[in-house]
Amino acid sequence: MKRQATGILVLLSLILAPFPALADEDGAAIVNKAFEYMRGETSKSVVEMTIQRPDFTRTMVIKGWTKGKSDALFFIESPPKDAGNGTLKKGRDMWTYNPKVNRTIKLPPSMMSQAWMGSDFSNDDLSKTDSLVEDYDHTVTAEKEVDGMKVYELTSIPHEEAAVVWGKLELTIREDGVLLREAFFDEDGLLVKEMTNSEVAELGGRLFPKVWTMKKAGETDRFTQLTYKELAFDVKLPPNLFSLSSLKTKRR
Numbered sequence: 502m503k504r505q506a507t508g509i510l511v512l513l514s515l516i517l518a519p520f521p522a523l524a525d526e527d528g529a530a531i532v533n534k535a536f537e538y539m540r541g542e543t544s545k546s547v548v549e550m551t552i553q554r555p556d557f558t559r560t561m562v563i564k565g566w567t568k569g570k571s572d573a574l575f576f577i578e579s580p581p582k583d584a585g586n587g588t589l590k591k592g593r594d595m596w597t598y599n600p601k602v603n604r605t606i607k608l609p610p611s612m613m614s615q616a617w618m619g620s621d622f623s624n625d626d627l628s629k630t631d632s633l634v635e636d637y638d639h640t641v642t643a644e645k646e647v648d649g650m651k652v653y654e655l656t657s658i659p660h661e662e663a664a665v666v667w668g669k670l671e672l673t674i675r676e677d678g679v680l681l682r683e684a685f686f687d688e689d690g691l692l693v694k695e696m697t698n699s700e701v702a703e704l705g706g707r708l709f710p711k712v713w714t715m716k717k718a719g720e721t722d723r724f725t726q727l728t729y730k731e732l733a734f735d736v737k738l739p740p741n742l743f744s745l746s747s748l749k750t751k752r753r
Contacts, residue, residue, distance in 0.1 A: 528639030528655050531674055536570070536634050538678030538707070541734035543568045547578075549728045552620050561618065562730075570631035572743040576751055577618070588617070588624065589748040595624060598748045605745060614666045621694065621715040621725035636663035637670065651676040667693075679708060692718040705732040 544567045552559040561583060565575030573590040577583045585600035595608045608615075613625040625632065637657040645652050657670035668688035673681040684695045694717045698710035709732060716724040741747065 528641045528657075529634075531641065531653055531655065532637075532639045532657070532672065533634050535672075535674045535678045535680050536631065539680055539709070540567055540570070541705075543734070543736050543738050544705070545731075545733045545736050545738075546729060547731040549730055550618075550620060550622075551726045551728070552618075553722070553724050553726070555722050559619075566738060566742060568738060568743060570634065574743055574747060583618070585751055586618070587748050587751060589743065589745065591743050596745065596748060597624075600751075603749075605749060610664060621717060621723070622727070626696075626715070632663075632665060633657070633670070636660055636665050639672070647675075652681070677708065679710060681710070694718060704729055705734045707734065 544565075546565050548563050548565070550561045550563055552561075561580065562578040563575050564578050565573065567573045571590065571592050574587070576585065576587040585598075587598040589596045589598075593610075595613060596605055597608060598605045608624060614623045616622070617624050617626070637659050639655050639657045641653050642656050643654040645654075653672075653674050653676070655672040655674065657672060659665045659667065659669075667685050669686040669690060671682070671684040671686070673683075675681060679701060680698055682695070682697050685693045687693050694715060696713060696715045698713050700711040701708050702711055703709070704711060709729070711729045713727040714724055715726075
């Protein structure tokens, strides 16, 4: 079975209390709430991506838009050598555009889990796909309280027929919908990579983690960090923004 996926606040002094697993629909409701909270009806953002490697550090500025559960468009703004490179996600289809060769490529499903621009985030991670909501069964496995707020831990198992790459996901979500952690496991149950979200602050009129860090299992000096510089939710977007024409012309 081919498997495709999708996208921590460092919590100190937590007391983790055993909690009986809730019904799957309760887990699904928590995940759906988090997805809608973190994405909104529409969104517009500017993020700084820093790719850290033992021998170099690379930084890019990315501008992006989302609409609904599955549409996304984003471009690299800087550095100049990468500016104009874009990615479009429309439904379950995804395209990339390279302005240097004026070429648009449609990515097959197998490429959705591939690294985006050499980072630790995949194409699917950046597009914030609805696969997390649609393709997995979610079960609450633990509940704890942090600063007076409930925090849920969930285990997500893909549907048997789902075309996803991950054998299991583990999520940590606050009761207000803020996603704190997402861990990705292979079919053998081994941790492959982990995303932790931190520095929760007001962005776009709601509490939102400003820093998202993706790191492969066992790595200490290799990671990719997304830092939100600007974020707005439920904004009015131009008609036909999520189109191949917009991708080619870098439409704003």
